[in-house]
Amino acid sequence: xxxxxxxxxxxxxxxxxxxxxxxxxxxxxxxxxxxxxxxxxxxxxxxxxxxxxxxxxxxxxxxxxxxxxxxxxxxxxxxxxxxxxxxxxxxxxxxxxxxxxxxxxxx
Amino acid sequence: xxxxxxxxxxxxxxxxxxxxxxxxxxxxxxxxxxxxxxxxxxxxxxxxxxxxxxxxxxxxxxxxxxxxxxxxxxxxxxxxxxxxxxxxxxxxxxxxxxxxxxxxxxxxxxxxxxxxxxxxxx
Numbered sequence: 240x241x242x243x244x245x246x247x248x249x250x251x252x253x254x255x256x257x258x259x260x261x262x263x264x265x266x267x268x269x270x271x272x273x274x275x276x277x278x279x280x281x282x283x284x285x286x287x288x289x290x291x292x293x294x295x296x297x298x299x300x301x302x303x304x305x306x307x308x309x310x311x312x313x314x315x316x317x318x319x320x321x322x323x324x325x326x327x328x329x330x331x332x333x334x335x336x337x338x339x340x341x342x343x344x345x346x
Numbered sequence: 347x348x349x350x351x352x353x354x355x356x357x358x359x360x361x362x363x364x365x366x367x368x369x370x371x372x373x374x375x376x377x378x379x380x381x382x383x384x385x386x387x388x389x390x391x392x393x394x395x396x397x398x399x400x401x402x403x404x405x406x407x408x409x410x411x412x413x414x415x416x417x418x419x420x421x422x423x424x425x426x427x428x429x430x431x432x433x434x435x436x437x438x439x440x441x442x443x444x445x446x447x448x449x450x451x452x453x454x455x456x457x458x459x460x461x462x463x464x465x466x467x468x
Contacts (some may be wrong), residue, residue, distance in 0.1 A: 273454055275391075282441065282458045283391065289452040326391055330445070330454045334407040335381070335393040 241265050241329050245338025251346040258314040260341045262327035267307045271331035274303055274312045278323045286325075287312065317343070348372035350380075350442050350459035357465045363430040366462045368442035375423040376400040378444040381455065382416060382427045386438040394440075397425055398447060429464075437466045 242265040252258050262272070270290035275283040285294050287303035290310055300315045314321055322345055327338040353367040368380060382394040395406035397416040404416050415428045429436060440462045443455040 271452055271454075275455075277391075282461055283455075285456055288454065288456070294456070328391075328393075328455065330452075333396070333405050335454075337391045337393065340390045 268331035352459040355463040
């Protein structure tokens with residue numbers, strides 16, 4: 240199975256901060272990587288697919304980059320509504336695996 | 347509009363089975379795979395398996411092999427996930443989500459069901 244190591248597991252940030260979350264795959268996954276945002280009690284929402292493609296309707300302050308084994312989600316200027324937990328997902332091969340999540344909290 | 351609508355919350359005793367449904371609408375049912383995922387309280391997301399409504403090919407995560415069964419009814423555009431011999435650590439929100447079924451699709455899990463809370467308690 241491909242392991243997805245996501246870091247950090249939690250972080251405190253202020254509105255306006257630039258935030259970077261990283262996922263490292265235990266083997267190459269090409270660009271079969273998606274990023275999801277989840278707020279408490281809500282359904283996960285896809286932000287990025289194919290490692291760097293922005294989901295329709297998602298603000299442009301969100302971006303994704305990377306290929307192979309190293310991937311990054313960047314929020315260029317954190318907004319109040321962005322405080323949530325973020326997950327990466329590799330779907331290069333079965334079984335699909337998620338990172339353990341990054342909880343972004345208010346500083 | 348595209349929707350995946352799941353069945354309602356359920357409470358089961360240990361050792362029982364639970365069956366969750368996921369009804370698709372607003373798109374061609376056989377053009378998308380349906381994945382099942384779950385999330386235990388306070389925990390992360392876990393992938394359980396996938397079914398192709400077109401040909402009914404299925405892949406289950408090894409963790410659930412022997413306990414899970416995914417089926418589909420093309421006449422009602424509904425996919426089912428049944429988990430048997432359930433125990434307390436199966437208490438979770440169960441989600442269905444779709445993936446475009448074209449070869450080498452890189453468009454996974456764009457639409458999710460609303461989630462179904464399954465509680466296992468004696």
